[in-house]
Amino acid sequence: MTDSACDLPEEIIAAHDIEIVPLTIRFGEETFLDRIELSTPSFWHRVRSAESLPETSAPSAGQFLETFERLASHNADGIVVISLSSRLSATHQAARVASEQVRSIPVKVIDSQNATTALGFQVLEAARAAASGADLDQVADAARDAVPKTKAFAVLDTLEFLRRGGRIGAAVAFFGTALQIKPMIELAEGIVVPAGRVRTRSKALAAVAARIVDIGPRLEEVAIIHADAKEEAQRLAARLETSCRISIAEIGPVIGAHTGPGTIGAAYRVR
Numbered sequence: 001m002t003d004s005a006c007d008l009p010e011e012i013i014a015a016h017d018i019e020i021v022p023l024t025i026r027f028g029e030e031t032f033l034d035r036i037e038l039s040t041p042s043f044w045h046r047v048r049s050a051e052s053l054p055e056t057s058a059p060s061a062g063q064f065l066e067t068f069e070r071l072a073s074h075n076a077d078g079i080v081v082i083s084l085s086s087r088l089s090a091t092h093q094a095a096r097v098a099s100e101q102v103r104s105i106p107v108k109v110i111d112s113q114n115a116t117t118a119l120g121f122q123v124l125e126a127a128r129a130a131a132s133g134a135d136l137d138q139v140a141d142a143a144r145d146a147v148p149k150t151k152a153f154a155v156l157d158t159l160e161f162l163r164r165g166g167r168i169g170a171a172v173a174f175f176g177t178a179l180q181i182k183p184m185i186e187l188a189e190g191i192v193v194p195a196g197r198v199r200t201r202s203k204a205l206a207a208v209a210a211r212i213v214d215i216g217p218r219l220e221e222v223a224i225i226h227a228d229a230k231e232e233a234q235r236l237a238a239r240l241e242t243s244c245r246i247s248i249a250e251i252g253p254v255i256g257a258h259t260g261p262g263t264i265g266a267a268y269r270v271r
Contacts, residue, residue, distance in 0.1 A: 006116070008120040054257040114152060118268070154208075
């Protein structure tokens with residue numbers, strides 16, 4: 001089980017029998033359950049036309065508890081929850097609270113210390129372990145083992161979402177936009193940290209490609225992640241020469257609400 005910040009496509013979720021607990025997306029007075037009441041394409045359409053930027057909120061412990069009990073009633077014998085980083089969201093804490101309340105089924109809650117498809121890669125490692133016949137502890141161990149091996153980074157196309165989120169000042173955002181500065185961010189120890197900056201969109205794409213190449217032979221699988229920039233993501237994937245698996249994944253509403261459209265980067269897993 002995971003939450004909707006994993007950015008795994010529906011066909012992968014269905015194929016691996018992964019349960020998703022949705023976060024909530026808010027545009028002004030309107031609220032939507034991610035992936036249930038608001039699809040990713042609809043989210044990006046709203047972002048580009050809305051007067052206010054979207055906000056997100058974590059699932060409640062009650063939502064997790066209800067899901068645990070439903071799975072128990074359908075003969076599940078144990079649950080492993082792999083959550084969005086506890087340093088980015090209250091989702092992890094809500095899952096932990098619910099796990100302490102449920103009596104009908106054993107539950108283990110893992111902090112991914114990550115987000116988007118890097119979280120998704122951890123979930124898939126656990127799902128593969130479960131499919132191979134691993135017991136509850138072994139599935140949880142597979143998820144924990146994947147935590148230090150999964151990473152994500154991206155280049156933002158706009159500074160406006162950081163400005164409105166209070167991360168940078170209006171003057172910095174103005175001059176950054178005027179100079180076409182594209183900040184690179186990454187997830188490190190569960191939080192978003194600066195990882196450099198480039199000027200112009202073309203240099204941003206080159207920087208993403210270079211960073212992937214620099215990982216070298218340790219690279220096991222990589223997803224080019226994008227926020228409503230599929231064609232650029234496809235071109236970026238095509239230019240990479242690597243023997244590992246390459247996929248393309250769209251950044252969904254939970255993470256996209258904080259990065260903005262046009263963001264492009266990579267999530268990857270190393271050996």
